[in-house]
Amino acid sequence: MLETVFSGQLLFAAAVLGVLYAVIGLGLNLVYGTMRLLNIAHGDILMLGAYAAFWWFTLTGLSPLLTLPLVAVAAAGLGIGLYVAFFRRHLASGAHVAVVEARSLLIFFGISVAIQNAMAWAFTSTPRAYRYLDGVWHLGDTAMTGNRIAALAVGVGVLLAMLVFLNRTLFGLEIKALIQHREAARIVGINVDRVQLFAIGLGFAVAGIGGVLLSMTEQITPFMGFPFTIGAFVVIIMGGLGNIRGGIVAGFALAFVEIYLVTLTSANLRSILVYGIFVAVLLIRPQGLLSRARRA
Amino acid sequence: MMKRLFAGLAATVLAASAAWAADPVKIGYTIAKTGLFSNAAPSQITAYDLWAEQVNADGGLDVAGEKRPVELIQYDDESDPAKAAQLYERLITSDEVDLLLAPWGTPHHLNVAGVVERYGFPMVGNTAASVAIREVAPGNIWFPTSAIPDKIGPELAAMLKEAGVGSAAVIANVLPFAQENLQYLVPALEEAGIEVAMNESYPPDIKDMTPLLTQIKNSGADAVIALSYPADSFLYMGQARELGIDQPYQFLLVGPTIAAFNGAFGPAADGIITLGHWSPQQADWTKAQPFYDAYVAKYEMEPDYLDTALAYMSAEILQQAVAEAGLDHDALRSAIANGSFETINGTIEFDGVENAVTPTAFLQRQAGETHIVWPPAIATAPLKKR
Amino acid sequence: MNARAAWPVLVTLAGAVALWALGQAVGAYWQIVLLNVAMWIALTQSWSVFSGLTGYISLGHVVAYGIGAYVVVSGWGMLPLWLLVGLAGLASGLFGLLVAIPVLRVRGPYFVILTFGLAELVKYAVLNVETMLGKSSRLIFGAPGTETLLLAMAGLAAAATLLRHFVGISRFGRGLAAIREDETAAETIGVPITRFKVLAFALSVTLPGMVGGLMALRSTYFEVLQVFNPTISFTIVTMAIIGGNEDARGPILGVLFLVGLSEVLRSASPQLYLICLGLVLVGFVTYAPTGLLGLLHGRRARR
Numbered sequence: 001m002l003e004t005v006f007s008g009q010l011l012f013a014a015a016v017l018g019v020l021y022a023v024i025g026l027g028l029n030l031v032y033g034t035m036r037l038l039n040i041a042h043g044d045i046l047m048l049g050a051y052a053a054f055w056w057f058t059l060t061g062l063s064p065l066l067t068l069p070l071v072a073v074a075a076a077g078l079g080i081g082l083y084v085a086f087f088r089r090h091l092a093s094g095a096h097v098a099v100v101e102a103r104s105l106l107i108f109f110g111i112s113v114a115i116q117n118a119m120a121w122a123f124t125s126t127p128r129a130y131r132y133l134d135g136v137w138h139l140g141d142t143a144m145t146g147n148r149i150a151a152l153a154v155g156v157g158v159l160l161a162m163l164v165f166l167n168r169t170l171f172g173l174e175i176k177a178l179i180q181h182r183e184a185a186r187i188v189g190i191n192v193d194r195v196q197l198f199a200i201g202l203g204f205a206v207a208g209i210g211g212v213l214l215s216m217t218e219q220i221t222p223f224m225g226f227p228f229t230i231g232a233f234v235v236i237i238m239g240g241l242g243n244i245r246g247g248i249v250a251g252f253a254l255a256f257v258e259i260y261l262v263t264l265t266s267a268n269l270r271s272i273l274v275y276g277i278f279v280a281v282l283l284i285r286p287q288g289l290l291s292r293a294r295r296a
Numbered sequence: 297m298m299k300r301l302f303a304g305l306a307a308t309v310l311a312a313s314a315a316w317a318a319d320p321v322k323i324g325y326t327i328a329k330t331g332l333f334s335n336a337a338p339s340q341i342t343a344y345d346l347w348a349e350q351v352n353a354d355g356g357l358d359v360a361g362e363k364r365p366v367e368l369i370q371y372d373d374e375s376d377p378a379k380a381a382q383l384y385e386r387l388i389t390s391d392e393v394d395l396l397l398a399p400w401g402t403p404h405h406l407n408v409a410g411v412v413e414r415y416g417f418p419m420v421g422n423t424a425a426s427v428a429i430r431e432v433a434p435g436n437i438w439f440p441t442s443a444i445p446d447k448i449g450p451e452l453a454a455m456l457k458e459a460g461v462g463s464a465a466v467i468a469n470v471l472p473f474a475q476e477n478l479q480y481l482v483p484a485l486e487e488a489g490i491e492v493a494m495n496e497s498y499p500p501d502i503k504d505m506t507p508l509l510t511q512i513k514n515s516g517a518d519a520v521i522a523l524s525y526p527a528d529s530f531l532y533m534g535q536a537r538e539l540g541i542d543q544p545y546q547f548l549l550v551g552p553t554i555a556a557f558n559g560a561f562g563p564a565a566d567g568i569i570t571l572g573h574w575s576p577q578q579a580d581w582t583k584a585q586p587f588y589d590a591y592v593a594k595y596e597m598e599p600d601y602l603d604t605a606l607a608y609m610s611a612e613i614l615q616q617a618v619a620e621a622g623l624d625h626d627a628l629r630s631a632i633a634n635g636s637f638e639t640i641n642g643t644i645e646f647d648g649v650e651n652a653v654t655p656t657a658f659l660q661r662q663a664g665e666t667h668i669v670w671p672p673a674i675a676t677a678p679l680k681k682r
Numbered sequence: 683m684n685a686r687a688a689w690p691v692l693v694t695l696a697g698a699v700a701l702w703a704l705g706q707a708v709g710a711y712w713q714i715v716l717l718n719v720a721m722w723i724a725l726t727q728s729w730s731v732f733s734g735l736t737g738y739i740s741l742g743h744v745v746a747y748g749i750g751a752y753v754v755v756s757g758w759g760m761l762p763l764w765l766l767v768g769l770a771g772l773a774s775g776l777f778g779l780l781v782a783i784p785v786l787r788v789r790g791p792y793f794v795i796l797t798f799g800l801a802e803l804v805k806y807a808v809l810n811v812e813t814m815l816g817k818s819s820r821l822i823f824g825a826p827g828t829e830t831l832l833l834a835m836a837g838l839a840a841a842a843t844l845l846r847h848f849v850g851i852s853r854f855g856r857g858l859a860a861i862r863e864d865e866t867a868a869e870t871i872g873v874p875i876t877r878f879k880v881l882a883f884a885l886s887v888t889l890p891g892m893v894g895g896l897m898a899l900r901s902t903y904f905e906v907l908q909v910f911n912p913t914i915s916f917t918i919v920t921m922a923i924i925g926g927n928e929d930a931r932g933p934i935l936g937v938l939f940l941v942g943l944s945e946v947l948r949s950a951s952p953q954l955y956l957i958c959l960g961l962v963l964v965g966f967v968t969y970a971p972t973g974l975l976g977l978l979h980g981r982r983a984r985r
Contacts, residue, residue, distance in 0.1 A: 004510050009539065013506035038791055086968055101791045102739055106923055106967045109916060114960030117330065121953040125329075126338040127526065129560030136538055145538045219530045219556055221335050227501055230802070233795050241791065255504075263507040267498035268470065268810060275803035282796040283784045329952040332907060372952030376908070378714075378900035386711040403903035406821070410902065428821050428903065470809050472905060475818035497813050499806055500907070 005263060008142035014252070014259040016148050019155035022251025023210045024228055025235030026162060026244065030203035031079075033179040033242030035196050036097050037087060037104040041112035042232050043225025045075055045204055049211020050220045051119065057130050064132055064212055065150065071212055072205040079204030080197055082111065091196065112225075119222035127219040147216035158209055159248055162202075166244060175199050179242045234278045240288020249290055320367040321357050321623070323348075324387035325397035326404075331375030333401055335526070339554070339600035340400050340423060343607035344368060346594055347615075357615060360622035373399055377407040384411045394623050398610055400603070402426045402473070405437070412436040418629040420617075422610040423603050426476060434648045438632060440609050440641070442573050443602065445473070447656040449480030452521065452547065453488040455658060455670040459679055461518040461545060463491035467508055468523035470497050474549060477523050493517040502528060505535045512541060519545035526551040533561050533568070544681035545569060552661065553601035565661045567682030573657035574605035574641045575668045577676040583612075583640045601659060601666055609639040642674070690847050690930070698840035705832045713828045717900075719941050720835035724893050725914075726921045726933035727842035731849050732886030733919075734927035736879060737862035738786070741915050742797030743890055745804050746774035748910035750891030751898035752808055758822055758899075767834070767895045774891025778884040786879045789865075798912065805910035812906060825899040834896055842889050847930040849885070858882055920959070924966050926973025935974040 004010065028042045049071045053064035086107050091100065133146030166172035174195045177185040186192050210228075218224065231254075236242075239250030257277060262270050281289060325344065327337045348366050356363035369391055373380035380399045387393045388411070396419040399408055405424035409432045412419045418436050421429075425443045456464065464485055468478045475497070485492055493515040496508060505528070512520055520543045522532050529551025536546070551557055552570040574581075576588035587608060591599045599605060613632065621631035637644045645652050660669040660679060667677035701720055705713045725743065733740045750770035757766045781800065788796050812818075849855045857878045860868035869875050898909055917940075925936020940959070947955035970977050 004507075004514065007510070009510060010506055013504050013535075017504050032791075036791075038794070086964070098737070098790050101794075102737075103967055103971070105739070105791075105794060106919070107964050109920070110960040110963035110967070112960070113963070114957045117953040117956040117960070120330070120334065121951070121957070124338050125334045127335055127554060127556040129530065129556045131560060131562050134537070134561075134564065136540070143538050143540055145534065148538065217534055219527060219560065223334065230798075231503075234799075237792070237795060258504060259507060263510070267467070267496050267502065267505075267508050268813065270502055271499040271806035272803065272810060275799055275806060278799045279796065279803055282788055282792055282799065286788050286792045330956060331913070332911065371949055374952070377903060378897075381900075382711060382714040385709075385714075389709050390711055402819075403901060403905055403908070406902040407900075426819055426903075428819055431821055431823070470813045471907070472819045475813060475816075479816060479818055499809065 005260065008140060010259050010263060012142050012144055012148075014255045016152050016255075017258060018252035018255035019152050019159070020210065020213065020251075021231060021235050021254050022248045023155050023158055023206060023213070024232045025239065025247045025251045026159065027203045027206035027210060028229075028232040029236045029239070029242060029244055029247045030175070030199050030206065032236065033244065034175060034199040035087065035091060035104075036100045037108070037200070038101050039108050039203075040105055040229055041108040041115060041225075042207055043227065043229035044112050044115045045078070045207035045225075046211035046214060046228050047119065047220070047222065047225035048078075048115070049075060049208035050215035050218070050224065051123070051128075051211075052208075053212040053215040054128050054130055054220050057132060064130075064215060065154065068154070068209055068212055071208040075208030076201035076205040079200040083197055083200045087200075088193065088196075092193065112229075116222050116225070123222065125222055127221050129219045130215075132216055145217075151213040151216060154209070154213055158206060162206070163245070163248075171195070171198065175202075176244070179244070234274065237278060237286075238281050238288060239290050243288055243290060246288055246290035250288070253289075318356070318362065318364040320365045321359060321395060321618075322367050322369055322391065322393040323395040323397055324369040324371075324384075324391055324393035326371045326373035326380045326383045326387075326399045328375040328400055328404075329372035333375040336400055336423075336603065339603040340607040341370070342591070342595055343599070343604045344370075344397055344611060346591055347608055347611040349594075350590065351615065358619040360619065368397075369393060373404065377401075377403040380404045381407040381411050384408050385415075388415050388417055395614060395618065397614070398422045398424075398607075402428065405429065405439075406432065409433070409437045416625055416629075418625060418632055420610040420613045420632060422606040425473060429649060432649055435633075436629065437649060438613075438646045438651075439649055440613065440639075440644055440651045440654070441606055442651050442654040442656045443571050444650075444656070445476040446480045448477055448571065449482075449484040450487075451656045451670065452481060452658065453484040453490060455679065456485075456490060456519055456545060457488040459519075459545060461490055463493040463515075463517040464519040464521050465494040465512045465515045465517040465543075466492055466496075466521045466523070467494070467512070468497045469500055469525050469528055469549075471500050471525060474523035474525065477549060481521065481523070490519075491517075498528070500525060500528070502531065505531050506539070509535055509539050509541055512543075513539060517543060519543055519547070521547045523549045524551060525549070526554060526557075529557065530560060533557070533565065537561075537564050542682070545679075546682060547658075550602075553603070553659065553666070555597040555600065558598065558661070558664075563664070566663065567660065567680060569658055569660045569669065569679070572601045572605075572659040572666075573654050573668070573674075574601055574609075575659060575666050575676055577665060577667050578642070578674060579676075580674075581640060581642045583638065587640045605640060609641050609644065612639045613637045613644060687848075691844060694840050694843045694847070697843075698836040701839070702833050702836045705829065705836075710828065713832060715941065715945065717828060717832045717835055719937060720832065720839040721893055721897060722917070722921055722937040722941065723839040723934055724835065724842040725890050725918050726925070726937055727839070727846040727930060728886050728889045728893075729918045730922055730927060730930075730933050731842075731846050732858075732879075732882045734846075734922060734932075735850065735855055735858035735862065736882060738789075738879075739794050739919065740797045740886075741794050741912075741919065742799075742801035743887065743918050744910055744912060744914040745797075745801035746778070746887035746890035747894030747897070747914055748801070748805065748808070748906075749774045749777055750894030751904075751909035752906075753891070754895035755820055755822060755898050755904045758820075759824075763826065763899075767892050770895030771888045771892040774894075775884050775888035777891075778887035779880065782880040782883040783876070786876070786883060798915070801910065801912065801915065805906065808910070809906050820904040822899060822902055822904060825902075828900075831896055831899065835893070838889055838893055838896070843930050843934070845885065845889070846933070849882070850929055854878060854881075920963050922973075924963065924973055926975030926977075928972065928975050928979075932973055932975040935978075939974060 239246030402424040547569040617631040621627035669679040753770040857873040921936035926932035
């Protein structure tokens with residue numbers, strides 16, 4: 001038992017799952033943190049990214065990773081489009097935060113239903129999958145499939161790049177300022193609208209990238225996104241809504257729960273553990289396990 | 297989308313050109329176009345569409361001697377069995393269809409069984425797999441499947457015993473079909489003298505199986521039996537490869553018969569054993585290979601060896617019964633109940649609601665082909681070690 | 683009972699009787715459409731009692747539906763139906779009371795997500811219980827026909843409508859509305875917010891438990907994932923938003939509109955229907971946040 005717990009295999013599995021959760025959570029967190037938009041269509045952006053990678057690979061035979069820039073830009077465009085169409089004016093009107101949240105939840109729910117079914121209409125709901133980098137590599141006792149290593153590497157790259165961007169560039173700092181205190185950010189002269197536009201684009205781009213990574217290991221269907229939306233919410237709740245670094249840590253924490261607690265107990269308890277922790281966090285520390293209490 | 301549009305136009309034109317011949321035979325069914333089960337629907341819709349296209353290309357459906365074009369009427373049952381029952385009532389009473397085809401899945405079949413019983417409207421079922429089908433009042437519904445859990449367990453145990461398996465690690469999804477199988481499998485394994493080295497269930501939304509697979513690896517069992525659904529079959533395959541799960545016999549319940557499964561794993565899926573009783577490799581079934589070829593030509597992918605084959609068979613049975621008895625419900629009922637049908641799955645006859653001929657069987661992927669490996673009577677290749 | 687109170691009662695009861703009578707006149711198919719209309723009215727009105735009045739959006743009302751269904755199916759064949767349905771309501775009401783105190787301390791988006799997570803947690807817990815009991819499939823034979831279910835469901839729809847109406851015009855309801863406007867201010871002016879919220883929540887999940895219990899009987903084969911399907915929660919919220927939350931007429935309008943849209947479009951193309959549904963919801967939230975009810979009272983709503 002102990003040997004299993006400390007094996008490199010479990011660590012690798014937890015790291016891959018953790019990176020995916022962290023990336024998926026990060027995209028949602030950017031959108032929620034800056035604008036308080038509850039993007040329940042988040043998983044569907046992943047799904048679109050996954051389909052793009054699937055068709056690209058199927059039609060050209062080239063690496064699905066090559067789609068990353070294109071998918072990122074297209075997803076960003078979609079996010080910006082939605083922002084301009086539905087949220088810009090409402091956010092500028094200074095509506096109460098609770099109203100913004102409720103309204104965005106419903107709008108994104110509508111968008112989610114429309115996107116899923118448009119995809120089902122266009123491509124049917126037949127599951128799709130493809131084979132890419134599926135060789136198995138060995139490092140000591142630990143076996144790793146090529147596409148999972150690729151997902152891990154790209155995911156870590158995205159997370160690091162985002163952390164550097166948010167902490168080292170002016171634009172990144174403006175986003176963080178907006179997350180921390182909206183009114184103050186406005187007062188010190190930050191162009192809130194521009195930052196929001198950028199943040200939603202960035203959040204959607206990260207979601208699209210997550211979708212490309214997922215497509216290498218998951219079966220792809222128009223309805224694959226919803227469980228990831230839930231996963232993303234679990235992650236950002238655990239890390240504290242709007243807390244970027246907390247969300248990344250929480251992504252890994254959730255993966256470790258899923259791998260290690262399941263190893264120590266039973267696979268049968270997996271979903272009860274995940275949702276149990278989720279509900280417990282919301283009840284006991286709704287500001288997140290990793291946040292200090294913050295002002296609304 | 298354009299392709300679909302053209303296909304639609306073509307179908308309309310075809311239907312129009314056939315219309316001079318005779319009134320079309322209206323055939324209705326519902327399927328889960330949306331909701332929980334919508335991923336499974338295409339495997340069945342494609343079978344029905346292909347069948348209808350072939351029948352029409354052949355001059356129409358033989359209705360006791362007269363050839364008439366067929367027209368399919370499809371409704372979305374939203375993955376809701378009660379909705380399916382409601383829509384079958386609508387098909388019967390308001391659309392006044394001449395014939396019925398079956399919906400997808402056990403719950404839907406059981407609900408629709410009540411409707412066809414009430415209206416005395418015979419329907420050949422297909423994709424229901426549960427001991428519960430025997431609780432259905434016989435007479436108006438028949439199940440060509442031989443994949444029924446109380447037979448799967450003992451047959452699987454018999455096959456593994458013959459292969460010399462001494463112990464098996466069992467993992468099972470908590471959803472009904474897997475659990476029903478588990479219930480019959482474990483006693484059957486024990487009775488066959490196969491030690492159950494591990495028996496764990498897992499939830500349907502599991503995202504990583506490494507802990508389970510590590511346990512399997514450490515169990516030292518000779519065989520792995522995963523009572524899985526499609527999504528977790530994918531997960532199992534990907535991660536079992538990574539961990540080098542090298543048990544010579546690995547069984548996955550539902551999933552490996554789907555085209556995408558072979559798309560995702562290719563040669564790595566070789567040696568995986570799964571549930572199914574049809575294969576184009578069986579030369580005694582002369583219709584099997586032509587069906588396979590026609591399907592691949594039309595859809596550019598393999599049929600689902602279980603669901604698509606069953607759906608197509610059910611249509612074939614209906615077609616042959618109508619040729620003999622016409623559309624009258626009483627005549628049709630007795631033709632289906634007493635007839636003997638030549639299908640892509642060989643001869644089929646019914647005893648009560650069940651298929652009395654086709655044995656419970658298992659498939660194995662071998663060098664890119666799907667073979668029947670059990671029982672010996674219909675096997676197309678011997679069971680191989682992975 | 684004075685005339686102001688009597689009118690809504692009469693209209694509601696007349697509506698329920700009309701629904702039932704219509705069910706006698708139409709064929710089997712439309713009978714089930716009416717059953718669905720009654721079901722959604724009962725669910726959406728119940729939801730509105732809590733979420734519509736307080737502004738706390740519950741995305742987990744399916745939990746009540748599922749618990750009710752599970753109670754009825756578990757006891758099927760052992761106890762009479764009316765008792766089982768009563769127990770279903772009792773079980774979901776008690777569940778509501780039990781979780782309300784901790785859950786209702788949580789506000790805003792946390793509350794929305796929490797209710798959803800809670801419903802999922804209960805779903806997986808029930809799945810585990812079924813696995814432990816070795817119940818792979820439960821069959822329900824001898825369930826009452828559509829006509830009986832329609833009669834009972836019309837009754838539940840009327841009860842839910844009256845509940846929503848009378849809570850809405852009561853002091854209790856005004857207290858809840860004050861919570862929606864500003865919880866802190868409501869507390870300051872003496873609204874017992876915890877007691878009101880807990881009570882409203884428990885009331886709001888009781889009838890859905892009974893609805894779930896009845897609806898489980900339409901299917902011969904019981905599946906946990908089906909009765910705890912989160913789509914039910916989402917549909918309730920969608921109907922409530924499209925109808926409008928101002929009073930008890932809103933949910934009815936929302937239900938009729940969506941069921942009607944579904945009947946018109948769904949048989950032509952189910953995906954097209956759902957795409958339209960999504961866009962209609964977006965349209966209402968963006969351009970007519972007060973719902974159909976608000977549109978009908980155009981001038982007043984715009985104020």
